[in-house]
Amino acid sequence: MAAMAHAIEVSGLSKRFGEVLAVDGLSFTVDEGRITGFLGPNGAGKTTTLRMLLGLISPTSGTATIEGSAYATLHDPTRIVGALLDGGLFHPGRSGRNHLRTMARAAGIADRRADELLELVALADAGDRRAGGYSLGMRQRLGLAAALLGDPRVLVLDEPANGLDPQGIRWLRDFLRSLAREGRAILVSSHVLAEVSQTADDVVVIAKGRSVAQAPLAEIMASSGGGMKVVGPDTGRLRELLLADGAQVSGDVDLLVRNRTGEQIGRVVAQHQLVIAELSPIGSSLEDIFFELTEASGGPS
Amino acid sequence: MIRLVGSEIFKLRTTRTFYGVTLLPLALVVIIVVVASLTAKFTGDSRDVLLQLMGITGLTQIFTLVLGILAVTSEYRHGTITPSALVVPDRIRLGLGKLGATLLVGLIYGLLSGLLVTLIGLLLVSSRNIPTEATFSHAAKLIVGGAIATALYGAVGVGIGAIIRNQVGAIVGSLIYLFLVENLVGAISGLDKIVPVYGLNGAGTALSGTGTGSTDYLAQVPGGLVLLAWAAVLLAIGLTMMRSRDVTA
Numbered sequence: 001m002a003a004m005a006h007a008i009e010v011s012g013l014s015k016r017f018g019e020v021l022a023v024d025g026l027s028f029t030v031d032e033g034r035i036t037g038f039l040g041p042n043g044a045g046k047t048t049t050l051r052m053l054l055g056l057i058s059p060t061s062g063t064a065t066i067e068g069s070a071y072a073t074l075h076d077p078t079r080i081v082g083a084l085l086d087g088g089l090f091h092p093g094r095s096g097r098n099h100l101r102t103m104a105r106a107a108g109i110a111d112r113r114a115d116e117l118l119e120l121v122a123l124a125d126a127g128d129r130r131a132g133g134y135s136l137g138m139r140q141r142l143g144l145a146a147a148l149l150g151d152p153r154v155l156v157l158d159e160p161a162n163g164l165d166p167q168g169i170r171w172l173r174d175f176l177r178s179l180a181r182e183g184r185a186i187l188v189s190s191h192v193l194a195e196v197s198q199t200a201d202d203v204v205v206i207a208k209g210r211s212v213a214q215a216p217l218a219e220i221m222a223s224s225g226g227g228m229k230v231v232g233p234d235t236g237r238l239r240e241l242l243l244a245d246g247a248q249v250s251g252d253v254d255l256l257v258r259n260r261t262g263e264q265i266g267r268v269v270a271q272h273q274l275v276i277a278e279l280s281p282i283g284s285s286l287e288d289i290f291f292e293l294t295e296a297s298g299g300p301s
Numbered sequence: 302m303i304r305l306v307g308s309e310i311f312k313l314r315t316t317r318t319f320y321g322v323t324l325l326p327l328a329l330v331v332i333i334v335v336v337a338s339l340t341a342k343f344t345g346d347s348r349d350v351l352l353q354l355m356g357i358t359g360l361t362q363i364f365t366l367v368l369g370i371l372a373v374t375s376e377y378r379h380g381t382i383t384p385s386a387l388v389v390p391d392r393i394r395l396g397l398g399k400l401g402a403t404l405l406v407g408l409i410y411g412l413l414s415g416l417l418v419t420l421i422g423l424l425l426v427s428s429r430n431i432p433t434e435a436t437f438s439h440a441a442k443l444i445v446g447g448a449i450a451t452a453l454y455g456a457v458g459v460g461i462g463a464i465i466r467n468q469v470g471a472i473v474g475s476l477i478y479l480f481l482v483e484n485l486v487g488a489i490s491g492l493d494k495i496v497p498v499y500g501l502n503g504a505g506t507a508l509s510g511t512g513t514g515s516t517d518y519l520a521q522v523p524g525g526l527v528l529l530a531w532a533a534v535l536l537a538i539g540l541t542m543m544r545s546r547d548v549t550a
Contacts, residue, residue: 055390056383056548072390083387086550089380091316098315099384106308106388106398146384 005068007032007154007185008053013062014209015048022048024209025062030187030202032153035180037200037217038189041294045209046189047085050158053187054083066154078107078150084157088143092132096123096142099131103149117145136163144175155179157188161195173199193290207294227292228262230255232276234269241268251295305389305398306405309372313402318371323406326364327414333357334418338425350433354422355443356511361414362447362454363479365407367472369458372399373539374468380550392548396463396540403455411451415444443510446521450508453525456532457501463539504528 008030015023023045030036040046051057053064055071066074066081074080090099100114118127121141126134131142140160147155157176161169176199180186190196196203203220205213213220230238231254242249242265248258257265262279269276313319334354343350373396376382389395419440426433458475465471479501487496497503497516506512507524518524 051547051549054387056386058545058547074390077390078388081387085383086380089383089550091312091375091379091381093316093318094312095315098311099381102308102312102315103384103388105311106305106385108304 008066008187010064011062013052013064014060016060022209026211028204028214030185032185033180033183034201035176035186035199037196037203038187039203040206042191044206047158050156080152081154082147082152084143084147084160087162088139088146090131093130095128096131097127103146107150117148121145137168140164153184155184155186159189205293212293227256227258228265229280230276231278234274238274250292256292306401309398309402322364322368323410326361330357330360330414331417334422338422343431350426351435351440351443352511354418358414358418358447362451365451366454366458369403369455370462370471372403373459373462374466374471377466378468382548386548392544393540396543400456400459403459404452407452407455408448411448415447447509450505453528453532457535460535460539463543499527501531
């Protein structure tokens with residue numbers, strides 16, 4: 001049975017914080033050897049979902065399992081799952097090397113693994129300095145080293161590219177690719193699509209705690225039909241007019257119109273003397289698909 | 302569990318705070334002991350030299366309570382509770398690891414400060430030709446009792462830290478409780494026979510065997526059991542809360 005289980009399986013997962021339903025009936029799976037991008041705007045519920053998956057937050061309902069077991073029941077979690085949350089969290093007065101050692105000792109892993117990992121993430125020279133003095137990029141790399149401590153088969157990375165410079169993002173992308181080639185399952189969250197568009201095999205897009213799309217990245221790219229984007233002060237009125245005319249419109253402020261040409265929209269604008277600032281065709285760029293998917297769920301539908 | 306305690310001791314000793322919280326109070330205790338040994342009269346009620354001097358180790362005991370608080374709250378303050386809970390998902394075990402580390406460090410720290418005070422004090426006082434009346438068994442009772450009290454104060458700190466995760470709040474609150482609340486409440490007629498005896502201060506003093514003045518302290522063993530009860534109750538509440546609370550940062 002265990003061999004049949006998905007590397008990660010989230011099923012009907014919900015979390016309520018007081019009045020706020022942060023995650024709402026979310027389900028998805030992640031498999032070995034693939035990088036799954038976990039996308040959504042800030043506040044969509046990504047971190048809460050990952051923390052539930054890692055046994056840090058108890059779900060209100062639903063389950064999240066790793067290789068078929070809840071995180072809390074894993075016998076030797078560091079050897080199965082590695083995680084990076086909030087850019088790695090360190091005591092500012094403790095050196096990077098000692099941070100890794102505190103975790104290694106609790107997990108029964110030899111101290112020299114900390115040295116190997118510092119080497120791997122190019123922090124060997126800074127390993128003995130206090131982590132409080134590390135740059136954002138160095139912290140992310142130390143956090144990645146901590147995630148790899150037990151040479152885990154599954155990696156859960158929350159916004160690992162945050163604070164990285166373009167060089168660092170490239171380094172991260174190559175690093176994740178090589179980890180996936182080794183057969184690991186990687187779930188990587190981001191609110192910036194470009195970061196994962198060149199790395200991910202599959203994407204799960206969420207907005208307001210709900211899944212709005214999940215498919216292989218290539219499939220999502222292909223299925224996007226483009227459309228017209230309208231920006232400006234009178235888009236609210238334009239939206240009503242277009243909807244009344246049977247058009248498919250998504251977005252509240254910046255509109256995305258699916259089944260009207262630029263000229264058709266222009267005529268409506270002229271006829272009703274509306275002011276708009278931009279009217280442009282949308283290619284099938286991932287950014288636009290992302291915008292469309294996450295904005296659409298915010299509408300009154 | 303042994304590797305967990307080892308990891309927690311390693312966490313403690315890899316920050317500067319640890320040395321500040323342990324070595325500075327110890328240095329202060331030594332200085333006070335030196336000054337007292339060289340100047341105090343040790344006559345009348347204060348004839349028991351060792352008992353008078355060992356009372357000074359109350360300072361290191363209080364700082365061990367602070368160390369216990371820090372062992373838990375610094376994880377929440379810096380967010381390291383997240384990586385810690387990832388390695389040890391059972392947060393009760395994580396808390397017990399902290400308890401073990403704090404007890405061990407407290408015991409060693411208590412023994413060290415007790416031995417230092419005894420040796421320095423007796424040496425200096427007898428150099429003034431004042432009779433110390435110290436016997437080995439009297440010294441041993443004070444040192445061992447003091448060391449166990451130090452360790453238990455550390456355990457109390459772990460419990461408090463697990464209940465009040467805010468570092469400053471937990472430390473300031475504990476100190477206000479110890480130095481203000483117990484003394485004020487203990488002055489109320491009717492409670493004046495209970496709080497000074499069974500309170501955190503009184504139980505610790507009883508276990509340490511350093512009680513002086515008019516308070517009718519418990520003997521060392523019952524005093525120790527009362528302090529143990531304090532630690533057990535606070536830890537039971539704290540660890541239960543630690544397990545049920547979400548780790549959000």
